[in-house]
Amino acid sequence: MDQDLQLMKELTEAAGPPGLEVRIHNVMRRYLEQQTSHILSDNLGSLVGCLGEGGPRILLAAHMDEVAFMVSHITRDGFLRLQPLGGWWGHVMLAQRVHVLTRKGDLTGVIGSKAPHVLSVQERKNVLDIETMFVDIGASSREEAEMFGVEVGDPIVPICPFEVLPNPRMLMAKAWDNRAGCYVALKVLERLRREHHPNTVFAGATVQEEVGLRGAQTLAHTVDPDVAFALDVGVAGDTPGMNQKEGHSRLGAGPLLGFYDNSMIPHLKLRDLVIETAKKQRIPYQIDLMPGGGTDGGKIHTANRGVPTMVISVAARYIHSHVSIVHRDDLEHAVRLLVELVKQLDESTVNRIKGLDRRGGRPQEEGEKRLEREPSYV
Numbered sequence: 549m550d551q552d553l554q555l556m557k558e559l560t561e562a563a564g565p566p567g568l569e570v571r572i573h574n575v576m577r578r579y580l581e582q583q584t585s586h587i588l589s590d591n592l593g594s595l596v597g598c599l600g601e602g603g604p605r606i607l608l609a610a611h612m613d614e615v616a617f618m619v620s621h622i623t624r625d626g627f628l629r630l631q632p633l634g635g636w637w638g639h640v641m642l643a644q645r646v647h648v649l650t651r652k653g654d655l656t657g658v659i660g661s662k663a664p665h666v667l668s669v670q671e672r673k674n675v676l677d678i679e680t681m682f683v684d685i686g687a688s689s690r691e692e693a694e695m696f697g698v699e700v701g702d703p704i705v706p707i708c709p710f711e712v713l714p715n716p717r718m719l720m721a722k723a724w725d726n727r728a729g730c731y732v733a734l735k736v737l738e739r740l741r742r743e744h745h746p747n748t749v750f751a752g753a754t755v756q757e758e759v760g761l762r763g764a765q766t767l768a769h770t771v772d773p774d775v776a777f778a779l780d781v782g783v784a785g786d787t788p789g790m791n792q793k794e795g796h797s798r799l800g801a802g803p804l805l806g807f808y809d810n811s812m813i814p815h816l817k818l819r820d821l822v823i824e825t826a827k828k829q830r831i832p833y834q835i836d837l838m839p840g841g842g843t844d845g846g847k848i849h850t851a852n853r854g855v856p857t858m859v860i861s862v863a864a865r866y867i868h869s870h871v872s873i874v875h876r877d878d879l880e881h882a883v884r885l886l887v888e889l890v891k892q893l894d895e896s897t898v899n900r901i902k903g904l905d906r907r908g909g910r911p912q913e914e915g916e917k918r919l920e921r922e923p924s925y926v
C-alpha cells in the first residue's frame with residue numbers, strides 16, 4: 549500500500565461521530581502539523597492548517613465527522629438503543645457490525661434483525677423504524693453491559709475496513725463522506741508547500757456537518773475567509789436503479805462542481821473561474837445539482853458579509869451507510885484543480901470576484917458584463 553493509500557486508510561478508519569470527533573480530530577491534527585507550522589482551530593474542534601502569508605484568505609474546508617449513533621438507552625436485557633447522529637435510512641442499518649466506543653475500550657456489536665423465517669409478508673415490505681432497532685453486544689443484562697463499560701451517550705460507529713478493490717482505482721471504506729474531503733485538503737496543502745501561491749491558505753476540516761453544518765459556521769467566523777471551497781462528496785448516479793433525476797455523476801469522470809444544493813448557490817464569478825481553470829488545465833469535471841442536500845458551503849458563504857464559495861466534491865456510492873466507494877482519479881483531479889485555483893486567487897482576482905475595486909472598497913457596475921456571459925456550460 550503506497551503512502552497515499554495509507555493516509556486514506558487511516559482517515560477512513562478513524563471514528564468521528566458528530567460532536568465526538570476526538571479521534572479523527574487527532575489524526576487530522578497530526579497530518580496538518582506535518583504540512584504546516586501554523587494550526588488554527590475553533591472552540592468546537594474544527595481545524596485548519598495555514599500556509600503562506602498576506603494576500604487574500606482562502607479557506608478549503610472538508611468535514612471530519614461521519615454519520616454515526618449514540619447509545620440512548622440500555623435495555624434491561626443488555627441491548628443498546630440508538631440515537632442517530634446524521635441522516636440514516638433504516639434499510640441500510642440492519643445486521644451491520646458496529647463499534648461502541650466505551651471508556652473501557654471499543655466493543656464490537658451488531659444491529660440486531662429478525663431472521664426472514666419469522667417475518668410476516670407485511671413486515672418484509674416495511675422499512676424498520678430506527679427507534680425499534682438495537683445493538684447487541686452480547687450482554688445479558690443492563691448491569692453486564694455497564695460492566696463492559698457501556699454508558700448512555702457512548703458513540704457508536706460503523707465497522708468497515710479500508711479496501712482497495714480489484715480495479716485498484718476503486719476504493720471501498722466507511723466514511724468516505726467526508727474523509728474524501730479531508731484527504732483532498734491534506735494533499736492540497738502538501739502540494740502547495742512546494743509551489744508559490746499569492747495568498748494565505750487555510751485547509752482542513754470542520755466538525756458536526758452531518759447534524760447541521762455547525763462547525764462550518766464557527767470555523768468560517770474563526771478564519772474570516774475572502775473565498776472558500778467546501779470539499780465534500782456527492783451522490784454517484786452510476787449504479788443500477790438510479791435515474792437521471794436522482795444523480796448523473798459517474799465515478800472516475802472528474803470532481804463534481806456544485807451548481808446548486810439546498811444550502812447554497814455558488815458565487816457566479818467564482819464558478820466561472822473554477823470552470824475556466826478546469827478547462828485550461830484539462831481537468832475533467834462534472835456539474836452537480838443536489839436539491840436534496842446541503843454542505844458546509846451553506847454556512848460558510850453566509851458568514852460575515854458573505855464569502856464567495858464553491859463546493860468541489862467527488863462522487864461516492866452508498867454514502868450514509870456503513871460502506872462507500874470512491875474513485876482515486878476523482879480525488880487526484882480534485883487536488884489538482886484546487887491547487888491551480890489557489891495559485892490564481894491573488895488580490896486582484898479575489899477583488900474582481902467580490903466586485904470590489906482595487907482599493908477593496910466599492911462595488912463595480914457589472915450588470916452589462918454579466919449579460920455578455922455565455923448562456924450555459926451545461
Ligand SMILES: [Zn+2]
Binds near residue numbers: 725758867868
Ligand atoms: Zn454526509
